[in-house]
Every structure is written in structure tokens, then in C-alpha cells.
Amino acid sequence: MAVSDTQAVAATGRSGGLAVPSPLVILKKYYSVLLLIIVWEVVARLNLVTPFLLPSVSSILKGVYKATLEADLIRDTALTTYRALLSFCVALVIAVPIGISMARIRVIHWFFDPIVSIGFPTPKISFLPIFILWFGLFDRPKIFLATLACTFPIVTATYLGTMGVDKYLLWSARNMGTSENSLLRKVIFPATLPQVLNGAQIAMPISIIVVIVSEMLMGGGGLGNYIMVAQRFADSVSVFAGLLVISVLGYLLQKILEKVRALVLHWHEETQHESK
Amino acid sequence: MADIVARNVRKIYNPDKRYPVLAIDEVSLEVRENEFVAIVGPSGCGKSTLLYMVAGFLDLTAGEIKVNGKPVEAPGPDRGIVFQHFALFPWKTVLRNVTYGLEEQKIPKAEREKIARKHIDMVKLTGFEHHYPSQLSGGMKQRVAIARTLAFDPEVLLMDEPFGALDAQTRGVMQEELLSIWSKRKKTVLFVTHDVREAVYLADRVVIMTARPGRIKEIVDTKFAGYKSTEEVLESAAFAQKTHQIWKSVREEVDKAGPLDG
Ligand SMILES: Nc1ncnc2c1ncn2[C@@H]1O[C@H](COP(=O)(O)OP(=O)(O)OP(=O)(O)O)[C@@H](O)[C@H]1O
Ligand SMILES: [Mg+2]
Numbered sequence: 001m002a003v004s005d006t007q008a009v010a011a012t013g014r015s016g017g018l019a020v021p022s023p024l025v026i027l028k029k030y031y032s033v034l035l036l037i038i039v040w041e042v043v044a045r046l047n048l049v050t051p052f053l054l055p056s057v058s059s060i061l062k063g064v065y066k067a068t069l070e071a072d073l074i075r076d077t078a079l080t081t082y083r084a085l086l087s088f089c090v091a092l093v094i095a096v097p098i099g100i101s102m103a104r105i106r107v108i109h110w111f112f113d114p115i116v117s118i119g120f121p122t123p124k125i126s127f128l129p130i131f132i133l134w135f136g137l138f139d140r141p142k143i144f145l146a147t148l149a150c151t152f153p154i155v156t157a158t159y160l161g162t163m164g165v166d167k168y169l170l171w172s173a174r175n176m177g178t179s180e181n182s183l184l185r186k187v188i189f190p191a192t193l194p195q196v197l198n199g200a201q202i203a204m205p206i207s208i209i210v211v212i213v214s215e216m217l218m219g220g221g222g223l224g225n226y227i228m229v230a231q232r233f234a235d236s237v238s239v240f241a242g243l244l245v246i247s248v249l250g251y252l253l254q255k256i257l258e259k260v261r262a263l264v265l266h267w268h269e270e271t272q273h274e275s276k
Numbered sequence: 277m278a279d280i281v282a283r284n285v286r287k288i289y290n291p292d293k294r295y296p297v298l299a300i301d302e303v304s305l306e307v308r309e310n311e312f313v314a315i316v317g318p319s320g321c322g323k324s325t326l327l328y329m330v331a332g333f334l335d336l337t338a339g340e341i342k343v344n345g346k347p348v349e350a351p352g353p354d355r356g357i358v359f360q361h362f363a364l365f366p367w368k369t370v371l372r373n374v375t376y377g378l379e380e381q382k383i384p385k386a387e388r389e390k391i392a393r394k395h396i397d398m399v400k401l402t403g404f405e406h407h408y409p410s411q412l413s414g415g416m417k418q419r420v421a422i423a424r425t426l427a428f429d430p431e432v433l434l435m436d437e438p439f440g441a442l443d444a445q446t447r448g449v450m451q452e453e454l455l456s457i458w459s460k461r462k463k464t465v466l467f468v469t470h471d472v473r474e475a476v477y478l479a480d481r482v483v484i485m486t487a488r489p490g491r492i493k494e495i496v497d498t499k500f501a502g503y504k505s506t507e508e509v510l511e512s513a514a515f516a517q518k519t520h521q522i523w524k525s526v527r528e529e530v531d532k533a534g535p536l537d538g
Contacts, residue, residue, distance in 0.1 A: 166363070168359055168361060168363035169363055169365060171328075171331075171333050171351065171357075171359075171363065172357070172359060172363040172364075172365075173365075173376075174333075174350075174351040175331060175333075175351045175352075175353065175355070175356065175357050176353055176356075176376055176377035176380050176424075176428060177352065177353040177377065177380035177381060177428075178380055187365070190365070190367045191366075191367075193367075266408075267366055267367045267368070267369075267408040267409075267410065268366065268367075268410065269410040
């Protein structure tokens with residue numbers, strides 16, 4: 001029984017990136033997180049620290065459930081998700097053309113290269129006061145700021161990807177009659193896609209971080225705001241409930257992006273599952 | 277139908293940089309219409325460079341190259357190239373790689389699928405139409421590259437060690453296929469190889485290049501008339517003699533290149 005179970009696990013584990021894994025596999029993959037939760041629960045139940053500093057996991061789950069019924073946690077989750085995803089998508093639309101044209105057009109490179117090298121290492125959150133001044137208090141400064149922050153890694157990854165396109169691919173397309181103008185669509189873009197997705201995978205958590213931090217600092221709803229308000233009311237269960245939702249949200253968005261990557265790059269070496 | 281004429285061609289890579297490389301110097305060569313010319317020479321002597329210039333990918337530093345009487349200015353499907361490193365599109369299946377050139381030539385969909393499948397069959401890859409290059413072995417990729425270029429039927433074929441990744445048996449089959457296509461559809465072929473026997477067997481003339489900077493050392497006639505079969509040619513004394521002569525000549529150049537000049 002035990003043997004056939006592990007074999008089943010091994011078999012599903014190998015069956016590729018897009019299949020839904022069985023609960024057993026998930027358990028096996030995340031046992032360290034599970035262990036942490038159990039230790040947490042035990043520590044909290046033994047009253048080693050006050051519930052205010054460390055509420056038990058079960059009370060947090062109850063808190064999430066209660067807050068969900070009251071709909072404010074749902075609203076704030078939706079708000080944060082909307083802001084983070086919108087910023088991410090807008091950044092993608094802006095950054096990919098900039099990255100590609102930086103690699104292809106001298107003037108654009110000349111213009112953007114210094115901006116990118118100075119702007120990339122600057123913590124974008126420090127622009128928040130100015131953005132509040134310029135764009136007001138609710139959605140816009142948060143979305144603009146997160147968009148700005150996401151733009152840099154995507155521009156950089158796209159630029160490097162485009163620079164690195166194998167010249168023989170371009171040559172072979174031109175050899176077969178592809179015009180200079182359609183090279184971009186037919187060769188450069190597909191060849192750069194893996195790096196663009198690298199940039200996107202770096203940008204996604206940045207988007208969530210910037211949105212949540214600006215919500216914490218300036219209110220206007222969202223999970224960052226939710227935690228801060230709960231903390232002000234000394235409601236530590238809700239603080240942890242908010243935290244839990246944030247980490248689940250971050251995890252899910254990253255997972256979705258991984259699936260998208262596997263789908264889009266089904267032709268890529270990394271997606272061929274025969275090894276190991 | 278086309279001929280290739282190269283006059284006093286010279287190529288210097290990175291002429292303005294700190295380490296310019298004189299790759300090719302004073303190369304003059306005429307390849308007649310429908311002629312099959314092979315180029316042999318030590319590694320790094322500029323064989324690929326010469327092919328890339330005929331294909332129109334690289335500017336010449338001096339001299340001129342004319343194809344069909346017109347100076348080469350840009351790449352074009354009249355001169356199909358098979359790259360030494362295949363250069364398949366990794367995001368396209370075998371079939372789509374082979375139909376690509378036909379699509380660029382505006383050949384209708386049904387027609388180009390038919391042509392593509394015929395060529396995939398010719399390189400013995402039927403059953404792999406829907407595989408991606410990352411799922412193929414080196415030799416299989418090389419055969420896709422050959423099928424892709426032959427499919428759009430260029431007048432001039434530029435082949436850069438096209439059989440280099442194949443085992444001896446597959447290589448033999450491919451050589452026969454190439455000869456049969458060449459005799460049926462009459463093309464002008466410029467064929468780079470490291471395999472002297474292959475050069476002598478396939479080509480009308482074999483060009484031997486010197487060690488870098490590549491110049492033309494000698495050109496040997498390798499047409500064998502009056503034999504009934506391939507075997508007979510390969511076993512003939514004349515074939516052995518030519519092969520040996522060319523092999524020795526190339527060997528001299530390899531020795532000259534030396535370990536430090538790499
Ligand atoms: N892009 C480049 N930049 C600078 N030098 C180059 C470049 N490509 C080739 N070379 C130089 O030009 C010379 C000829 O290169 P080429 O690739 O044409 O040789 P080859 O005869 O095809 O060699 P092989 O048989 O190994 O394929 C080499 O010495 C190489 O160092
Ligand atoms: Mg070469």
C-alpha cells in the first residue's frame with residue numbers, strides 16, 4: 001500500500017507542468033510550511049506568548065472566515081488584486097516595446113539607457129509623496145507607482161533578450177525572404193519571449209509589494225490598508241488574517257504566471273519534461 | 277539558373293576595433309551555372325565567411341561578388357543557405373520550419389504543406405512533423421535545416437557542412453538525395469565540407485583554401501565521367517588518387533595554421 005502510494009506520487013509528479021497535482025503531491029512539496037503551521041499552532045495553544053502577539057492559526061482562519069462574511073476582506077483583496085494586476089499589465093504593454101526598440105534603434109537606446117540605469121536601483125516607493133501630489137489619493141498614484149516599478153525589470157529583461165537574439169535566426173529568416181520590417185514580428189519577438197517572461201516573473205511580486213506598501217502608507221482600501229487599520233484597533237487576528245491573504249495572493253499570482261509561461265513556451269527546452 | 281563570380285574578395289572582421297581579423301584575402305572564384313563546387317580547408321580559414329558573403333549577410337571589405345551577373349546586395353531566397361549550426365526556429369514545429377520559406381514566397385497553404393511533407397519525407401523525418409527542434413537530435417535538426425532550404429527551391433544552394441552532424445550511413449543517403457535533386461532541378465551549388473571524400477564524390481571541382489587568411493590554394497577538377505555506378509566511382513583508382521592529393525594539400529595547411537594561430 002505504502003509503496004504503491006509513493007509510486008503514484010512519483011508518477012503524478014512527473015506528469016508535467018499543466019496537470020493538477022494530487023493532494024498527496026502538494027502535501028509532500030509543502031511539508032515544511034505545514035510543519036511551521038503545526039509548530040505555530042502548538043506554541044500559540046500552549047500560551048507561551050499572549051494571543052495578542054501570536055494568535056493561533058485556527059483563530060486566524062476563523063478570522064479570515066468571519067471577515068469574509070463581512071465582505072470587507074473580500075473587497076480589499078479584490079482591490080489589491082485589481083491594482084497589482086492592472087499595474088503589471090500596463091507595465092508589460094509599455095516596457096516590452098521600449099525594451100525591444102532600445103535594442104534596435106540607436107536614438108531610443110541613447111535616450112532610455114541612462115534613465116533605466118539610474119531608475120532601476122532607485123526604490124520606486126520613495127516617489128510616493130510626489131505621486132500623491134500629482135495624482136491624488138485613491139487608485140491612481142498606487143497604480144502609477146506600481147506600473148513604474150514593474151517597468152524597469154521588464155524593460156531590462158526585454159532589452160537583453162532582444163540583444164541576445166541569435167543572429168543566425170535573423171539571417172535564416174532574411175535568407176528565406178522575410179523583409180526587414182516583418183523580422184520583428186516573425187523572429188525577434190518570439191525569440192525574445194522567454195526573457196520577456198523572466199522580466200514579467202520578476203515584476204509580478206514587485207507590483208504586489210508596491211501596491212501593498214502604498215496602501216499601508218496612504219490608505220484608500222486594499223490589503224495593506226486592511227492590515228494597518230486592524231493594527232490600529234489592536235486586532236491582531238485580523239492583522240494575521242490580512243497577512244495570510246497577502247501571501248496566498250502573491251503565491252497564486254506567481255503560480256498563474258508560471259502556468260502561462262509553460263503554455264506560451266511549450267516549444268522551449270525548459271518545458272520538455274523527459275529528463276529526471 | 278545562376279552563376280557566382282567572386283573577384284578579389286577580402287573580408288576583415290572588426291576593421292575599426294583593436295583586434296581586426298583578416299579572414300579572407302584575394303579570393304577570386306567562378307562557379308558556373310549548375311556547377312557543383314566544394315570548398316575544403318582548415319578550420320577557421322574563412323569558408324563560412326565566404327558563404328555568408330555570397331548569401332548577402334556580410335559586407336565585403338574589398339572586391340565584389342556577383343550572382344547571376346548582379347552584385348550581391350542583400351540576402352534573398354534565390355540563394356538558399358543551410359547553416360553550419362542549423363538556425364532552426366525553436367518556436368516552430370518541424371513542419372512549420374519547413375513551410376516558412378514557402379509561406380514567405382506566398383505559396384498557397386495546401387501546396388506548401390504538400391511540398392514540406394515531401395521534403396520531410398526525403399530527409400527521413402516523417403512522423404516528426406509536429407516536434408519542436410528542442411525535441412530532436414543534432415542530426416535530425418540538421419536534416420530539418422536541409423529540408424527547409426531545399427523546399428523553397430533556390431537557384432543557388434549554399435551549404436555549410438550540411439552533413440557534418442550525421443552518421444556515415446545517413447550521410448551517404450543524404451549525399452545521394454542531394455545529387456539526385458541537383459541533377460533533376462539543376463542548381464548551382466557551393467558546398468563547404470571537412471570531408472575530402474565527400475567533396476571529391478559530390479563536386480565537379482574542389483576548391484582548397486589556405487590557412488587563415490583564407491586564400492584559394494588550388495582548384496582540383498573532380499568530375500568522373502564514364503563510370504556506371506556510385507560504387508564504381510568510389511572504388512576507382514582515379515577517385516582514390518584525387519582524394520589523396522586533396523587530403524595532402526589540406527593537411528599541409530592545417531599544419532601551417534599551427535596551435536597558436538588557431
Ligand atoms: N563575427 C566575427 N567576428 C570576428 N572574427 C570572426 C567572426 N566570424 C569569424 N571570424 C574569424 O574569421 C575567421 C574565419 O571564420 P569562418 O567561420 O569563416 O571559418 P570556417 O572556415 O568556416 O571555419 P570552420 O571550418 O571551423 O567552420 C576565423 O579565424 C574567425 O576567427
Ligand atoms: Mg564554418
